[in-house]
Amino acid sequence: MEQKPAKKMFLQVVKQLRELIVDQRIQPGDKLPSERVLCEKLNTSRSSVREALRSLELLGLIESRHGGGTFLADVGGHQLVEILSSFILREEKSQEDVHATREMHEKEAIRIICADQELRSLPIWDSLFAQIELQQEIKRDAILRECVIAAGNRLSLKIWIQLHAYSMTALRERVTVSEKQALQILIKSMQMGYIEEAIEAYNEWMGQI
Amino acid sequence: MEQKPAKKMFLQVVKQLRELIVDQRIQPGDKLPSERVLCEKLNTSRSSVREALRSLELLGLIESRHGGGTFLADVGGHQLVEILSSFILREEKSQEDVHATREMHEKEAIRIICADQELRSLPIWDSLFAQIELQQEIKRDAILRECVIAAGNRLSLKIWIQLHAYSMTALRERVTVSEKQALQILIKSMQMGYIEEAIEAYNEWMGQI
DNA sequence: CGCAAAAAGTGGTCTGACCAGTTAGCTATT
DNA sequence: AATAGCTAACTGGTCAGACCACTTTTTGCG
Numbered sequence: 001m002e003q004k005p006a007k008k009m010f011l012q013v014v015k016q017l018r019e020l021i022v023d024q025r026i027q028p029g030d031k032l033p034s035e036r037v038l039c040e041k042l043n044t045s046r047s048s049v050r051e052a053l054r055s056l057e058l059l060g061l062i063e064s065r066h067g068g069g070t071f072l073a074d075v076g077g078h079q080l081v082e083i084l085s086s087f088i089l090r091e092e093k094s095q096e097d098v099h100a101t102r103e104m105h106e107k108e109a110i111r112i113i114c115a116d117q118e119l120r121s122l123p124i125w126d127s128l129f130a131q132i133e134l135q136q137e138i139k140r141d142a143i144l145r146e147c148v149i150a151a152g153n154r155l156s157l158k159i160w161i162q163l164h165a166y167s168m169t170a171l172r173e174r175v176t177v178s179e180k181q182a183l184q185i186l187i188k189s190m191q192m193g194y195i196e197e198a199i200e201a202y203n204e205w206m207g208q209i
Numbered sequence: 210m211e212q213k214p215a216k217k218m219f220l221q222v223v224k225q226l227r228e229l230i231v232d233q234r235i236q237p238g239d240k241l242p243s244e245r246v247l248c249e250k251l252n253t254s255r256s257s258v259r260e261a262l263r264s265l266e267l268l269g270l271i272e273s274r275h276g277g278g279t280f281l282a283d284v285g286g287h288q289l290v291e292i293l294s295s296f297i298l299r300e301e302k303s304q305e306d307v308h309a310t311r312e313m314h315e316k317e318a319i320r321i322i323c324a325d326q327e328l329r330s331l332p333i334w335d336s337l338f339a340q341i342e343l344q345q346e347i348k349r350d351a352i353l354r355e356c357v358i359a360a361g362n363r364l365s366l367k368i369w370i371q372l373h374a375y376s377m378t379a380l381r382e383r384v385t386v387s388e389k390q391a392l393q394i395l396i397k398s399m400q401m402g403y404i405e406e407a408i409e410a411y412n413e414w415m416g417q418i
Numbered sequence: 419c420g421c422a423a424a425a426a427g428t429g430g431t432c433t434g435a436c437c438a439g440t441t442a443g444c445t446a447t448t
Numbered sequence: 449a450a451t452a453g454c455t456a457a458c459t460g461g462t463c464a465g466a467c468c469a470c471t472t473t474t475t476g477c478g
Contacts, residue, residue: 009462010263034428045463047256050429051263054219058264066429067470097364104365108313155306156313159368218431243459254432259460275460276439 013052028074109151222261318360
């Protein structure tokens with residue numbers, strides 16, 4: 001038995017699909033071959049191809065548009081959190097855990113930015129600070145998203161996006177005036193590299209939940 | 210047409226499947242209705258049912274046995290990590306991100322334990338400390354696992370387990386003698402509630418990666 | 419050249435069939 | 449009566465084809 005055990009077809013399709021994406025340098029947003037083309041290319045039936053595609057769609061890795069085609073997802077997977085949470089995290093504590101895990105990723109991003117001179121010098125922080133000063137409308141999640149992006153850990157960003165999508169059930173409104181001061185301190189602290197102050201401002205901003 | 214937006218069928222099946230599991234109190238390890246029964250019960254075709262089941266199987270939430278039936282999975286989703294990582298983390302930086310994200314969860318667990326008098330008084334720490342003193346064999350991941358468990362965030366634990374499984378490719382050997390001192394300091398610092406010292410010992414222990 | 423109609427392409431769903439394992443019930447033998 | 453073995457029913461795995469709904473491309477008319 002030196003060959004593959006020849007498992008389930010749709011799993012092989014998933015595997016070959018990944019190889020196809022790698023080999024053909026398919027980028028997020030690009031179009032994938034149609035289901036019927038994949039049938040022929042992978043020498044299987046459309047059912048198996050669809051089972052694989054639907055699985056990847058539920059994972060948020062691809063996006064299918066009726067009549068349009070199938071595309072490699074650029075940002076992914078709010079589906080994943082919903083499904084996973086509804087199956088795994090049925091306990092009462094789940095909501096709390098999601099929130100805590102999200103905060104963990106946000107705080108870590110802030111720590112990384114504070115500790116890196118280059119990161120905390122990014123123009124985005126000045127831009128955000130200016131927006132706050134001008135009393136422009138701004139969403140709190142937008143700032144945190146920038147932080148997580150800037151931190152540079154793509155896996156963490158992926159996880160955060162999913163957690164954020166999940167916690168959007170009780171969607172946050174825009175930043176209130178009273179929160180702006182804490183937010184400004186957060187940004188300034190980040191720019192100065194003051195980790196403790198930044199974390200403290202973050203806690204203040206998020207309402208010490 | 211006052212009815213629902215009528216999304217994709219297989220997503221509706223996933224949803225109704227979840228409701229079925231909740232309503233009928235189906236526990237992990239229990240058998241699910243057969244595909245043909247689900248067709249009739251959910252008033253749809255077997256294709257759509259299969260697309261939903263295959264998706265949940267790829268997520269590691271159910272397990273299908275050829276000729277046997279479909280069962281609710283008892284432990285979840287190491288499949289998930291493989292699939293997600295092979296699709297999302299194709300870049301060179303991916304390994305690094307997995308490691309960093311894993312460390313994030315570990316450090317946060319340590320912080321939580323340090324900050325909670327009750328948690329850091331758990332007998333498990335004395336037990337681990339004793340094992341180290343006695344030069345007994347112990348795996349580094351075993352200690353970290355206890356920390357993440359003790360921290361009490363089940364979602365974080367879930368994520369950590371998956372990241373750990375992924376990074377097991379280059380599996381860690383047992384704790385070396387030189388690392389034991391740092392490990393002892395880590396545990397003692399946790400018990401005393403010294404967050405900074407604990408994190409520092411952790412960094413020392415993990416080799417300042 | 420512009421635009422609308424037609425055609426081709428694509429995903430979404432359903433039906434029916436057959437194969438390949440597993441399970442369970444029922445003989446037939448001891 | 450108990451049990452071993454075999455058959456029939458059940459279940460997941462795969463395939464083929466058809467039709468619908470929607471999008472994109474092509475075509476042809478003004």
